[in-house]
Amino acid sequence: MIGALWPLVRPAIHLLDPETAHEATLAALERFTTRHPKAADLRLRTRAFSIEFPNPLGLAAGFDKDARAPDAMLGLGFGFVEIGSVTPRPQGGNPKPRLFRLAEDRAVVNRMGFNNAGMEVVRERLRRRARRTGLVGVNIGANKDSEDRTADYVAGIQAFAPYAAFFTVNISSPNTPGLRDLQAKAALDDLVQRVTEARDEAAAGRAAPRRPILLKIAPDLDLAGLDDVVAVARDRGLDGLVVSNTTLARPARLKNRSAGEAGGLSGAPLLRRSTWMLAETWRRLEGAMPLVGVGGVGSGADALAKIRGGATLVELYSAMVFEGPGLPLRILDELATALDREGVASLAELTGRDAEAVALEGPGE
Secondary structure (H helix, E strand, O other), rough: OOOHHHHHHHHHHHOOOHHHHHHHHHHHOOOOOOOOOOOOHHHHEEEEEEEEEEOOEEEEEOOOOOOOOHHHHHHHOOOEEEEEEEOOOOOOOOOOOOOEHHHHOOEEEEEEOOOOOOOOHHHHHHOOOOOOOOOEEEOOOOOOOOHHHHEEEHHHHHOOOOOOEEEEOOOOOOOOOOOOHHHOOOHHHHHHHHHHHHHHHHHOOOOOOOOOOOEEOOOOOOOHHHHHHHHHHHHHHOEEEOOOEEEEEOOOOOOOOOHHOOOOOEHHHHHHHHHHHHHHHHHHHOOOOOOEEOOOOOHHHHOOOOOOOOOOEEEEEEHHHOOOOHHHHHHHHHHHHHHHOOOOOOOHHOOOOHHHHHHHHOOOO
């Protein structure tokens, strides 16, 4: 029902500036009665990081930074929701305007700057929903003015270990100065060592089960940098990688005048670059850990391209701005149809099938 109404309400929502529209959407979702979505095709069940996902489609971080409406989003059909990024202390983010809708390009530019209510508020919200079903992961970040950013990530692990289905360590946002420096090999090795130790200490003390830790990387890494990330991930026993965050690149084909705004670009123009980075990552990992494919997903065909490029799970966010709340169930139906068309019993049989070809094609513009 809610998806059917989208064509009627979208024009009114898009008359608002993007951040106001987003806040209004979240406020409405907070009052939305949680419901059980239409059950996805059982063949879409996916196992990754020792977790059974009801389907492989997740909501990417950034939509619900403060865990205000994860159950409402699960009710739209998502197999899991990733909230955040959450920093130890509340943070206002960058000056407004900082979110730009590129309608002609089916894209978004943001320079939000990790605006969030802080760990204490978000932790309490997750504590209150702890007995509910539904997988909610926590994307953790560092405060802009922190003197020890790695310590901020450790604090995130310690705070959310009892409640997070999994963690995503976000060191690839382009909107916090210097944050992407943590992708350099020595800094990354120290970071991963400290967050995995914090996770293992929480599990050993029975404060929480052993939660999977994923690392979210940028699509703008060069291949030497990707080699370093993969080496650290394998050596330190990370559970998976999320590929990828927004890009600082601007394809020449972008039409909207806001394309020149500073910040990270997401949405349809990111599909090829992020899928290329995904395929290159899959090739290097040689099956060592599952990947989450993010960037430009707006249809079942896009989700399938991620899976064939190496993803076990797929996330989206920006496409919801244009396609509305009916998108998750539509993608799941399209993935089920793809199983029939491909003559396979599960999506796992398709994972990485096109990775070599996608890597050879390159990132495009």
